Amino acid sequence: MNPLLQIENLETVLYTGSDPIWAVDGLTLHISKGEIFALLGESGCGKSMTARSIMRLLPDAGEIVAGSIKVNGLDILQLSEADMRNVRGKRISMIFQEPMLSLNPVLTVAEQIGEVLQRHFKLNRKMTQTRILAILNQVGIPDAAHRMHEYPFQFSGGMKQRVMIAMALAGEPELLIADEPTTALDVTIQAQVLDLMRELQQRNKMAILLITHDLGVVAETAQRVAVMYAGEIIETAPCADFFQNPAHPYSQQLFASLPGKQKRDQGLAVIDGSVPLLSQSFTGCRFADRCNRAWDLCHQSVPQWYDVTEHHQVRCHLFQGTPEPDIATPVSEAVRNEETAESISLHAAPINTTELLEVTHLKVHFPIHQGLFKRVTGHVMAVDGVSLTVAPGKTLALVGESGCGKTTVGKSILQLIKPTAGHVRYNGLDLVGLERRRLRQVRADLQIIFQDPYSSLNPKLRIIEIIQEGMDALDISGDNQAYYKKSKLPFPREKEIDTLLLQVGLSAEMKWRYPHEFSGGQRQRIAIARALAVKPKLLICDEPTSALDVSVQAQILNLLQSLQRNLGLAYLFITHNISVVEYLADDVAVMYLGRIVERGQMNEVLGHPKHPYTQALLSAVPQIEQQSRRAVIHLKGELPSPAAPPTGCHFHPRCPYVMPVCRQIYPQSSTISATHAVHCYLYPQEPGSLNHDH
Template identity: 65%
Template sequence: MSQPILQIENLKTWLASGKANVRAVDGVSFAIGRNETFALLGESGCGKSMTALSIMRLLPDAGRIQSGSINLEGQDLLALPEVAMRTVRGKRISMIFQEPMTSLNPVMSIGKQIEESLFCHTSLRGKAARNRVLELLRAVGIPDETQRYGEYPFQMSGGMKQRVMIAMALAGEPDLLIADEPTTALDVTIQAQVLDLLRELQQQRNMSILLITHDLGVVSEMAHQVAVMYAGEIVELAPKSQFFSSPFHPYSRKLFASLPGREKREQSLAIIKGSVPPLTQEFVGCRFASRCDYAWELCHSTSPEWTVLGNGHSVRCHLAEKANAGEERPPIIQPTEKSIPESEGTSNDRLLEVSGLKVHFPIHKGIFRRMAGAVKAVDDVSLIINKGRTLALVGESGCGKTTVGKGILQLIPPTAGSVRFAGSELTTLDQAALRARRADFQIIFQDPYASLDPRMMIADIIEEGMVALAIGDSPRQRQERIDSILQQVGLSAQIKYRYPHEFSGGQRQRIAIARALAVNPKLIVCDEPTSALDVSVQAQILNLLKKLQAELGLTYLFITHNLSVVEYLSYDVAVMYLGRIVEQGSVGEVMKQPLHPYSQALLSAVPVIDKDEGRKIIRLQGDLPSPSNPPSGCHFHPRCQHVMPVCQEVYPDETQISTTQTVRCHLYVK
């Protein structure tokens, strides 16, 4: 490693919480070299973000740094008064926060927000400051920077807002950039753009990056050094190449085994039992012992010390002492439980047939609210799902995936088109008839916490739908069914008298699944059910969905932008762009041999752990066009590398490639 720009030694950050202290960061040590990307990896709640806030000295009121040192090129940041620390923040160290919308001031234009940073750390004022802001906006790839200067955060997409955050962080030309989950909420195409931008800016400015993430693919593409954090301490530290070729700590290995993928379709994903222990306790043994497959008496009684494995690879694990003593190294953890393969549907058992579905939202202007146009969120979508199968609907945010799901369930009235469920046309049913059919189709929302009423107990949340749809003859029968369903989704029946805030994200998602199952549905629309979850919790939910499908014969419409989840769970895939499906087929056809240029770009943008030398990276330029004013001809032509004159004039018809694969692209018109 090069000469460290940041050196942290035995950092301890505690949070006051009632009678006990939360040991959020408990003895962390690491160093970051000049022009190096250092990745801090781990589950939510392990202390990654609190480590970053400790470096910036931006702790909440209840937080305090108990001990340790934070040295920035020889300067002890913990010894600086707050006035001096303000000159360090933004100038020498800057931070990109996880959620740009909550970090940007909604009532200030983005130009003025970036200027604030310039006023604090440079002597630029007036026209010179404005020109510098425009230069920064160009540097982070924001088009029409002069117009964007006066726009507000709500007028920008997620990717644009994240670029503004990067521009603000770079305004003071920092030596160290802390990026806290900078791409978690972004689509793969926008994520690829942001990661490319960070790499390019790092090379131009000789800047170091502390990258906080739980995405192993992002770590593989970006990092030079990797540190794995668990329950407030670092348990493994290694150069990237060694970490990905030979992860040692059982926690690190479980993270790799939890990743979904095509090669694991016929088996259950490995899961990490239990959850991160509460950090209010004073630990005696190894913090991972209660969840470790290799733990023995020593692990529960004695805390392991750092053991150097060689070549910069160190680990905090008693197994490392065995390895250094020449004893056999434990094998890579492999899942043993086999899942039941999904049934192969036929054309004779169609459950859902959608034809020409349109969902348009009118745009009203003026005093008399005259209709001045429409947002064509869904514009002529057709798809078929057979019983017991999973169709994945993929695409960028804003392409209309969620609106398709809500239109199918009649939660949003379609503008046009047909939705036939089990032979019945849903769009023509009156409210009473539609309510009677509600038990047959349910939805699992992306954010389980937002979709569960915080004032209701779990039993009431699950029973609410049963009462509305007349499931169960008596309260006692309904309670018995609630107990059975909770056990079916891997939860104890005793939790039904608790509230949503008392559960982890994975547990809340299981509760949301239990609520959907309570009314005996045949079809479940899963709207990004794992996007906000850690990889280990995601594995539990995916295993559960597969198990329930095999046992109950459920059919899923799975909305996602995580393509590794698609490869693991789905049999059919539909790729959506700006309100229309541009390609669909079996998962083997679309994921292995994508035909549409957008599908190819989408797949190539996914960060991967196993590098493929022949893999061609296609970077899309610009953002998704507005659905209220889509481009003429093929909607994708402004971003397409293969654009032809006909693409700008005529929207392509559907071309049948095989019995299961179709594509809408002029490249394949016969």
């Protein structure tokens, strides 16, 4: 049977500098009708450029210089641009990675879907409106008749992604290309979007090319997998075969980089280095410089394709039949794993029982101003009575969907946002309402690592200036205070900054560079170094690994574990990545709509969740192992607005176990164990207990 999509020896070049970049280099790929095919790999390996080549939507500097792309036998590289417009949206559609950047902000949803319909179908106005309404209902947009006339900014992230899917499906395509369709979404919304794509694929018998770096999403969605590295495919297999027996060393190291509960007593494997520059010419295997099983032949000869099984092929010299030489584990990796194991054993030892941070009844309400005179007409209750504690040298993970108030909690603890009510006690000192001068003295002990390292680093300053700026602002003078105060040198703290950079795994020479000269993982290390420069005792980590590939994420998590061991740091780790929580956290607090609904030790909350929201959150997490997968609990509706939270339990409109009392009064705390508590009427309420979270 002829494949629906047939790509042969595709070469795409970007002319962005003195040397051309071969973003896609000799790629061959076949996708059958009705098949979900996953293209997997790190950022910078050429996945998105492959998708743009198929759509012929390359940047101005891009050009396809060789190969063929056929859809049902039609070579689209031979079509004129006018003919190609009839292919896009009709035969091939694409869901782009960032829906907010892909949707036109000045057109309503109906107008944008209508453009696709007008291009490919001869429909009158009434038929177009009927078709738009049907498509929006098909992708699960609530109250579609009303919302189709709204603008993109009026939709949540998950709803915007559904609108993107609706636009892609409007032309009834044979092939749907989904470029990281769930990267920016919470796990509950991600599960809804993936279920929707599977359902529509089965109903319409269309093929899907799923581009992602999330192994869990691939395991639960795809039928076949191709692994891409440095512009070429290096392994292809049926999904089940790939997850049971990944063949290429790169694929194996990706799996070893994944965090999880079973790896808490060992260091995560790290893929040293980064994806090589695609402007260079390669004489051997492109992964050889980062491979822990490379030998001389790998650097000298380009590997050919070899069969692992009948349908499982790999591009690696290890499978050519020649005995591979004995290769010892690199010393650096052996030492790193040994050190991390020691780190975790020490980290597990109790430091002391005194709470370093104690937050009680914290509220942050933002006023809503309306009218000519900007009168206050209501409040957004972003944080509505949160209580939590963090012990020295321990990690508390704060988890929940986007919009639940996690980041606001972190910023209000640091007094970057002024709390409306409540107390934040650090070592017994209440930071709320503290005099500015006194707060400045304490601030060095409390630092934050922001989610996006690029936007939080000043692009006009070199790294040495960025790190020294914080030290100067908080008067961190090092061991020789008199020297620093009298020094006339432009960078009197240079040696101390060199030590910091080495501590986070960067070379001292990098201090003279600017932020744009670093990769995402390196920028996050710089952000960590800047936070460590003022010698903090508590780090608030706001989604520090959410935008990183699994290999880079492993480096950051190993670093955070090592720093906790060596410096005794405490972490408030804000995230929605449950596998990271399993690996790093001692305690977990689950947040929903400004309140904590469940808290306890990591094994208690993640192993035996009690609150229906926690159960739904964990059930939606994609799992690689078939036996560990739970049935997904589908939540009804969207997260309510914090400006008008539901009465009673905030979760009751979406709860599968809702009772009449849930709609009336917010539940008190129910004690499951000495360390595990939940706010839910499904469990006995403590008579006369105070509600510690509102």
